[in-house]
Amino acid sequence: MRVSGRYFDGTSSRAIVVEVVAYAGHLRIQGEGVDREIELAAITASERLGSTARILRLSGEATLELPDSDELEAVLRPATIHGAPRFVFGLERHWLAVCVAVAITLAVGWLVVVDGVPALASYVAHRVPADIATELGRGTLEALDEQVFGATELDAESRGNFRDRFEVLAAEASLEIAPRLEFRAGLGVGANAFALPSGIVVVTDELVMLAEREEEVVAVMAHEIGHVRHRHGLRSVLQSVGIGVLVAGALGDFVSVGSVAGALPLLLVQMQYSQGFESEADAYGGDLLEAVGLDREHLATALERLAADSGADAVPGYLSTHPATDERVQAIRGAAARSVDR
Amino acid sequence: MPPAELPFSNAPGDAAAPKPSRRRFEFTGQPGEYFRIWIVNLCLTVVTLGVYSAWAKVRTRRYFYQNTRLDGSGFEYTAEPLKILIGRLIVLAFGVLYALAGQFSPQAAVAMIVLLFLASPWMAVRSLAFNHRNSRWRGIRFKFLGSYGEAAKVFLAMPLLVAVTFGLAAPYHHGRQHQFLVANTAYGQSRATFDWEGSGYYIAYLIAFGVVIVGGMIAVVAVAGVVGLAGLETTAEDPESAAGILAVVPMMVGYFAVYGFAAAVIHAMTTNLRYTFSVFPGVRFDSTLSPGGIVWLYLKCGVVVLLTAGLGLPWASIQIARYRAEHLTVLAADGFDHFQQAEEDAHGLGAIADEAAVGFDFDFGL
Numbered sequence: 001m002r003v004s005g006r007y008f009d010g011t012s013s014r015a016i017v018v019e020v021v022a023y024a025g026h027l028r029i030q031g032e033g034v035d036r037e038i039e040l041a042a043i044t045a046s047e048r049l050g051s052t053a054r055i056l057r058l059s060g061e062a063t064l065e066l067p068d069s070d071e072l073e074a075v076l077r078p079a080t081i082h083g084a085p086r087f088v089f090g091l092e093r094h095w096l097a098v099c100v101a102v103a104i105t106l107a108v109g110w111l112v113v114v115d116g117v118p119a120l121a122s123y124v125a126h127r128v129p130a131d132i133a134t135e136l137g138r139g140t141l142e143a144l145d146e147q148v149f150g151a152t153e154l155d156a157e158s159r160g161n162f163r164d165r166f167e168v169l170a171a172e173a174s175l176e177i178a179p180r181l182e183f184r185a186g187l188g189v190g191a192n193a194f195a196l197p198s199g200i201v202v203v204t205d206e207l208v209m210l211a212e213r214e215e216e217v218v219a220v221m222a223h224e225i226g227h228v229r230h231r232h233g234l235r236s237v238l239q240s241v242g243i244g245v246l247v248a249g250a251l252g253d254f255v256s257v258g259s260v261a262g263a264l265p266l267l268l269v270q271m272q273y274s275q276g277f278e279s280e281a282d283a284y285g286g287d288l289l290e291a292v293g294l295d296r297e298h299l300a301t302a303l304e305r306l307a308a309d310s311g312a313d314a315v316p317g318y319l320s321t322h323p324a325t326d327e328r329v330q331a332i333r334g335a336a337a338r339s340v341d342r
Numbered sequence: 343m344p345p346a347e348l349p350f351s352n353a354p355g356d357a358a359a360p361k362p363s364r365r366r367f368e369f370t371g372q373p374g375e376y377f378r379i380w381i382v383n384l385c386l387t388v389v390t391l392g393v394y395s396a397w398a399k400v401r402t403r404r405y406f407y408q409n410t411r412l413d414g415s416g417f418e419y420t421a422e423p424l425k426i427l428i429g430r431l432i433v434l435a436f437g438v439l440y441a442l443a444g445q446f447s448p449q450a451a452v453a454m455i456v457l458l459f460l461a462s463p464w465m466a467v468r469s470l471a472f473n474h475r476n477s478r479w480r481g482i483r484f485k486f487l488g489s490y491g492e493a494a495k496v497f498l499a500m501p502l503l504v505a506v507t508f509g510l511a512a513p514y515h516h517g518r519q520h521q522f523l524v525a526n527t528a529y530g531q532s533r534a535t536f537d538w539e540g541s542g543y544y545i546a547y548l549i550a551f552g553v554v555i556v557g558g559m560i561a562v563v564a565v566a567g568v569v570g571l572a573g574l575e576t577t578a579e580d581p582e583s584a585a586g587i588l589a590v591v592p593m594m595v596g597y598f599a600v601y602g603f604a605a606a607v608i609h610a611m612t613t614n615l616r617y618t619f620s621v622f623p624g625v626r627f628d629s630t631l632s633p634g635g636i637v638w639l640y641l642k643c644g645v646v647v648l649l650t651a652g653l654g655l656p657w658a659s660i661q662i663a664r665y666r667a668e669h670l671t672v673l674a675a676d677g678f679d680h681f682q683q684a685e686e687d688a689h690g691l692g693a694i695a696d697e698a699a700v701g702f703d704f705d706f707g708l
Contacts, residue, residue: 006415008480008481008482009481010481010482010683011682011683012482012679012680012681012682012683013479013480013481013482013530013678013679013680013681013682014480014679014680015414015415015480015679046404046418047401047404049379049401049404049405049408050371050372050375050376050379050405050409051372051375052404052405052408052409052416053408053416055418061481061683062481063418063478063481065415082420083397083400083401083404083423084397084398084400084401084423088382088386088397088401091382092378092379092382093378095378097382098377098378098381098382100385101381101382101384101385102381102385102653104385104388104389105381105384105385105388108388108389109388112388138446139446139447139448139449140446143448197446237441237442240441241438241441241442244437244441
């Protein structure tokens with residue numbers, strides 16, 4: 001092989017045009033004031049990359065810049081390659097391989113996001129010992145008290161009554177993480193209920209006021225115990241960490257996390273995860289109600305009342321953290337019909 | 343393709359001095375070629391659960407460096423992928439810890455943020471040093487010589503000054519950051535200088551401020567018009583919320599248009615200033631970015647990326663790199679052959695700080 005290139009001695013920025021000849025495991029480099037021979041095995045060559053020039057690091061700081069070609073690549077066999085392994089360039093060069101790469105990327109990405117991350121998060125969440133899960137969630141209620149909630153204004157009698165009914169549910173559920181009931185003034189969040197990772201179920205005063213029957217509140221509690229049972233708090237934390245890490249770590253070079261293009265799909269994905277949790281909690285809550293001798297219809301009624309109160313469902317289903325109320329109510333009533341059949 | 347040698351138009355009339363040559367940066371990357379590199383990088387990264395991302399990063403950066411050419415020579419990026427991988431793992435561990443701490447112990451999360459804040463000057467200097475040391479042109483290394491103390495002053499103390507002056511010091515701070523970045527850069531033994539004055543930065547910010555005020559007024563009038571028209575057609579049921587939803591979309595568009603243009607003004611004008619003030623021995627720069635050009639470029643790229651569900655990203659990256667290169671010219675008094683290599687420092691800089699800076703999305707304006 002004979003090729004002309006440019007030589008840089010590593011001490012000055014002057015380019016020297018050289019003729020390079022390859023023979024018997026060596027390169028002979030000749031040009032104005034340059035005449036050297038170097039063993040190919042002692043050279044470190046930059047990886048093959050598109051149609052860019054190859055940069056060969058010779059002994060010390062000297063470099064040699066040569067136009068890339070298959071012939072040069074064959075000559076450089078004994079050299080060390082700096083960068084990605086040689087097969088990567090081969091993949092890039094073949095359109096079939098590129099098409100396969102597009103397909104694999106989309107398919108694996110889809111699988112990981114839709115199944116992989118939730119499955120992994122669920123696996124990990126259910127293997128965290130109950131006392132550790134409780135400990136981890138200790139600060140959450142305090143933080144919410146500071147930022148969101150006010151003190152409850154329900155009378156002691158009413159609270160005691162709900163507490164008793166909650167204990168019946170909790171006893172029936174008999175979970176590793178024991179659910180505990182707390183009342184708070186919802187203020188900004190209005191009529192609502194929350195399950196925290198530590199097993200604490202928060203019911204807002206507004207929810208109790210809104211309900212027309214006590215059983216509706218009990219039904220919402222059962223739904224929240226469903227969140228505790230399935231460790232949704234911990235799982236959603238792990239899932240958002242997982243997805244965030246995936247996007248930032250693996251795709252950081254390809255999609256800027258800060259950009260809308262990166263953040264929007266992330267948000268949509270997390271909302272879909274959340275919808276799955278709500279459906280799971282609905283199913284569990286309905287079963288739990290029936291187990292303590294209540295009608296699961298109460299949950300459906302409570303959901304409809306909450307939806308009417310908040311004016312929810314103004315946003316399309318795929319943009320929401322909760323599934324559309326109609327769908328949830330239908331699912332609950334469907335489950336009721338099936339359990340009657342049994 | 344050798345760069346065209348253009349006559350130096352605004353040279354002083356000194357006949358004895360050799361005429362400086364004017365050379366434009368070139369960007370020779372091709373969208374089709376880069377798409378293939380990008381998708382194979384992405385695929386291998388996904389298949390290896392992210393491990394390959396370090397090699398992908400080096401390959402990507404190398405592609406852009408090598409295809410950015412000046413006077414016939416491309417730039418070289420020589421970082422070790424393995425160092426970048428180790429850096430990524432450490433950043434990943436910190437990120438996971440922070441995310442978990444944020445959920446379960448606000449105090450721990452705050453402590454981590456404070457730690458990160460205090461470490462940020464160190465991280466900035468380390469990442470700049472890592473990147474400079476691994477960048478070469480014609481075999482000569484770049485070097486970053488900034489101290490942690492100066493970084494702390496520029497990145498920690500001066501933002502406080504900006505805050506207490508209600509933003510009046512922001513343009514000055516912008517220029518001071520440029521000074522920190524440029525005046526601490528050396529190419530071989532040649533250290534850059536940055537003889538700057540703040541007035542240009544203040545003019546850029548004033549124009550951007552004017553854009554926000556005038557654009558904001560136009561946007562408010564336009565949104566009110568849209569809502570008013572729609573309101574006439576809304577029936578009695580829930581006029582308030584219907585108008586509210588109708589107003590949200592044009593408001594978002596208006597917001598992005600106004601602030602996008604203001605950001606483009608600041609970006610274009612301050613980038614031009616940065617290059618105007620940067621001088622290497624015998625070498626000056628001339629940058630001719632225009633706000634309109636920047637807005638059009640990013641708009642075009644954003645639309646293509648959205649319409650192609652992200653597959654147009656490599657195309658967009660190439661357009662942006664090409665635009666930047668084509669608007670940067672170098673004026674060399676006596677060519678590019680006189681630069682000398684500097685002694686290499688013994689201490690091996692790792693990629694950790696660089697990765698930390700990337701992982702937490704700190705943009706130091708590089």
